[in-house]
Amino acid sequence: QVQLVESGGGVVQPGGSLRLSCVASGFTFNYYGMHWVRQAPGKGLEWVAVISFDGSKKNYADSVKGRFTISRDKSSNTLYLQMNSLRGEDTAVYYCAKDEFPNCGGDCYWPFDNWGQGTLVTVSS
Amino acid sequence: DIVMTQSPDSLAVSLGERATINCKSSQSVLNGSNNKNYLAWYQQKSGQPPKLLIYWASTRESGVPDRFSGSGSGTDFTLTISSLQAEDVAIYYCQQFYNTPITFGQGTRLEIK
Numbered sequence: 001q002v003q004l005v006e007s008g009g010g011v012v013q014p015g016g017s018l019r020l021s022c023v024a025s026g027f028t029f030n031y032y033g034m035h036w037v038r039q040a041p042g043k044g045l046e047w048v049a050v051i052s053f054d055g056s057k058k059n060y061a062d063s064v065k066g067r068f069t070i071s072r073d074k075s076s077n078t079l080y081l082q083m084n085s086l087r088g089e090d091t092a093v094y095y096c097a098k099d100e101f102p103n104c105g106g107d108c109y110w111p112f113d114n115w116g117q118g119t120l121v122t123v124s125s
Numbered sequence: 126d127i128v129m130t131q132s133p134d135s136l137a138v139s140l141g142e143r144a145t146i147n148c149k150s151s152q153s154v155l156n157g158s159n160n161k162n163y164l165a166w167y168q169q170k171s172g173q174p175p176k177l178l179i180y181w182a183s184t185r186e187s188g189v190p191d192r193f194s195g196s197g198s199g200t201d202f203t204l205t206i207s208s209l210q211a212e213d214v215a216i217y218y219c220q221q222f223y224n225t226p227i228t229f230g231q232g233t234r235l236e237i238k
Contacts, residue, residue: 035227045167045175045218047227059225095174109222111165113186115174 002026002114004096009119016086016123022079022096022116029077030054033105035112036070036081038092038121048094049081050105057106064090086123093118127151127221131230137238144206146233148219153199156223163223166195166204169232170215178217179204211237 008020022034036048049060049070058070069082079096097112104110128151138144154163162182167175177186179195182202192207206213214237219230 044232045169045220045229047225047229050225050227061226100177100180109163109225109227111177111180111220111222112167112175113177115176118174 002098004098004114004116006094006096006116006119009094009121011122011124012086013125014087014123017082017084018086018121020081020083020094020096020119020121022081024077024079024096024098027098028102029072030074031102033099033110034070034072034079035097035099035105036068036079037095037097037112037115038090039095039118040089040092043092046092050109051079052106053099053103059106083121086121088123091121091123093120126226127154127223127228129219129221129228129230131217131219131233133233134231135234135236137236138206138209139238140211141208142238144209144213144235146204146217146219146235148197148202148204148230150200150202150221154221154223155199162198162202163221164195164197164202165220165222166193167218167220167229168213168215169218175218206235209235209237 003025051070067085071080095118098114099110100113101110164182166179169175183195216232
């Protein structure tokens with residue numbers, strides 16, 4: 001069965017950096033686009049970034065563009081989110097999510113059929 | 126950006142009764158080349174990640190009970206739970222995946238009356 005396991009969350013000061021990881025199993029990782037979605041405490045869902053199945057295309061929400069970088073490593077079936085210049089408003093649970101169908105992400109999009117349990121990022125001094 | 130607006134924000138329905146949640150997009154999410162609406166519905170129970178219920182506006186995800194159904198096209202969509210069960214208490218979100226930024230509605234909290 002599909003499993004997505006996030007890690008790397010924690011408490012960081014404003015202006016700091018953090019790298020989140022999402023280890024995928026149970027499916028052919030390099031066939032599927034992958035996303036990061038976040039949820040601030042008590043709030044709704046906010047899409048953060050997508051990377052295409054082959055890593056060639058990436059898109060970001062305006063709120064994180066220039067500060068966050070999405071990447072993937074097919075040798076370890078791992079999705080990453082490098083977060084720099086963190087702000088208080090980045091405080092959230094960060095989920096990784098998998099495209100329902102293969103061969104997209106970046107210029108075509110599918111619904112998200114599997115989500116990880118999330119990792120909490122708290123930006124606070 | 127496509128803005129997704131759900132109504133109502135919260136809803137209380139008796140067990141066994143019908144629940145209806147609406148979602149409106151600020152522009153059409155109908156892809157004219159394949160005639161599919163790039164609209165999905167998710168269920169999020171307390172302390173859990175979201176779960177995909179419906180995509181293409183009306184296609185039920187595998188394993189989702191048939192009391193859940195989706196309808197609509199273009200800019201106006203509806204999620205219907207035909208006979209509410211206790212386990213359906215959750216927050217429901219619509220999502221457009223027509224283009225980026227991918228956007229979600231603000232959520233509708235469903236409770237038992």
